[in-house]
Amino acid sequence: MNIAIVGVGYVGLVSGACFAELGSTVYCVDKNLQKIEALKRGEIPIYEPNLERLVAHNVQGGRLFFTDELSEVLDRVEIVFIAVGTPMASDGSADLSYVMSVAQTIGEHLNHYVLVVNKSTVPVGTAEQVRTTIRNALAKRGCETLRFDVASNPEFLKEGAAIEDFMKPDRVVVGTDSEQARELMTRLYKPMLLNNFRVLFMDIPSAELTKYAANAMLATRISFMNELANLCEKVGADISAIRAGIGSDARIGNRFLYAGCGYGGSCLPKDVSALIATARENNMSLQLLEAVQSVNQKQKGVLYEKFVSHYKGNVHGKRVAVWGLAFKPETDDLREAPALYLIDQLLEAGCHVRVYDPVAMPAARILFKDRIVYAQDIYETVEDASALFHVTEWKEFRMPDWERVRTLMKAPLLIDGRNVFDSSQLEGFYYLHIG
Ligand SMILES: NC(=O)c1ccc[n+]([C@@H]2O[C@H](COP(=O)([O-])OP(=O)(O)OC[C@H]3O[C@@H](n4cnc5c(N)ncnc54)[C@H](O)[C@@H]3O)[C@@H](O)[C@H]2O)c1
Structure with missing residues (x-):
């Protein structure tokens, strides 16, 4: 099948590469030209295990393409996935402006039947809004008789295990109200679910809410x-x-x-x-x-509270170490990561913060610039520190040389936000964890 995926982020790029791996021809579209150019050079803009290899394999196979212009590829595809961001708006609701802007572009350039599929996480009623936006744009061009369908296909992949989740999903949820849309989605997903076909078809609002x-x-x-x-x-x-x-x-x-x-x-x-x-x-x-x-x-404030309470409020000027920045292991995604909240609190209290994360350091540099120090490894992070915060449970933090860590630190206070360490191996440390 020929498909387009609009939004080449954690969801769009993984979905695109996986659908291509399963034999579809996939056009990945993003308005961020820098990202598209990087992808064309073979550079992957995010960290996701095995993604680089999968993308390269399908680009070489002539099944995966990148462009910043949806209008250039719309005529060639049967399905358009919308996989753009739906960030939190200032009132807490989902900001649908990116989704609607894609719908508008589709309406402005569509010349044949397509199935438009919302893969972005969107509130109930969004498929209807997408339909209305496309319909209005078609009407403006005098093309109101052109048929299209809108379906909902929310994504359940987990960053860090995204390819595995996508290729072997527990289930695929599809909300549709058209037989043609159902048939297209069945065809698209069939190769990956051959052995255990688990596409759950339902009405669109239920899929959105699921x-x-x-x-x-x-x-x-x-x-x-x-x-x-x-x-x-x-x-x-x-x-x-x-x-x-x-x-x-x-x-x-x-x-x-x-x-x-x-x-x-x-x-x-x-x-x-x-x-x-x-x-x-x-x-x-x-x-x-x-x-x-x-x-x-x-x-999110608990680690800082433990630190302040240990030093009875005297934390100003202390050097502290943070292991792990990403919101979870195996990703470089810092969005809403507890480490960011902790670092802000530490900086506000006048602490000197040194951090280390196996893959999220470039993203952290963009956020914190020179307000914190970026270490080369776990040991450099803890030099002279009066507290070590363990915030993301990367495997490489699991079994450090604790004796080395302890001697490098000024005061061996270990505050574990992930409850992974064995206190019996932490001789000489003051070990605080959660619960
Ligand atoms: N990240 C996850 O683990 C995950 C899992 C399941 C569902 N989701 C949902 O999937 C959606 C995408 O999430 P993400 O993490 O992949 O986002 P992301 O921020 O990583 O990527 C979104 C991409 O969309 C592009 N974009 C925005 N507007 C565009 C437009 N008009 N035309 C073309 N490109 C445009 C951006 O440039 C960006 O590259 C969100 O709704 C999210 O809630 C995310």
Whole structure:
């Protein structure tokens, strides 16, 4: 099949490369010309394991192309995926301006039937808005009889495991109201689901809401565990033991049940917020999710609170080390990362911050410039530090030479935001963790 994917970010580039790998001819379109030119030179603008190889393989195979002009490729495709960003607007709702601008371009240039598919995470009713925008633009050109369909196909991939998730999804959710759209989507996804066909077809509003429901559920589990972890600290219980105790119950399961320093990333915070906004627009409140959100906001400050409380408020001028910046391992994505919040607090308190992350340092340099120091490795980060914060659970932080770390530090205070270290191996450290 010939398809276009508009928006070449974490979702668009992975989807494009994967569909190409499965035999489709894919035109990846982004308005960011620099990104497109870099991709044409074989440079991958994001860090995602194995993506570089997959992109190169499909470019060489003549199945994957990059352009900044949707109008140039629209005539050649049967499906157009919209995979642009839907960031949080100032009122907490999803900013749909990027999605609508793509819809407008489609309406201005469409000359034959296409299926337009929203892969971006968008609130209920967005497919209808996309349809109206395209229809109005067609009408302006006197092309109102031209047929097209709009479908919803929310994406569930996880950064860091995106290719695996895309190629072997737990399920593919498709919202459609047209037989032709259903047939096209079935054809497109068939190669990857041959053995276990799990495309869940449903109506469009349900598909749109399913994505938010999934992220809201994941965020709820995290905030639940974080709040319980804080109670554990008060009553002398251990959140890791509790996780094992409840996670073994098949009704609960043990995934996404980790206490930590709050959820971040490009999805959970904005999607919880957008779902709350959708409810507000419909004159109701989602009280549970409002609590999930405020628990998370508070939790992002927990590492700093532990640090301040350890030094009884005397933290001004202290040198501190931060291991991990990305919102989770195996990505360079810093959006809403707890580390950013922590670093802001530390800088405001007058601390000297030195950081290290295996892949997110270039992105951090853009944000913090020379306000913090960028170390070459985990050991350089901790030199002379009065506290070491472990914020992202990269594998390379798992088994450091603790003796070396301890002797390099000025004061061996280790504050673990991910509960991964074994206190029995931390002789000589003052070890604080969550719950
Ligand atoms: N990142 C994830 O893990 C993930 C997972 C599932 C769903 N999603 C959803 O997928 C969508 C995309 O997320 P992302 O993380 O890939 O975003 P991203 O910010 O990495 O990429 C978005 C891209 O869209 C481009 N763009 C914006 N407007 C455009 C336009 N009019 N024409 C062409 N290109 C345009 C931008 O230049 C950018 O390169 C969002 O709705 C997000 O919520 C993301």
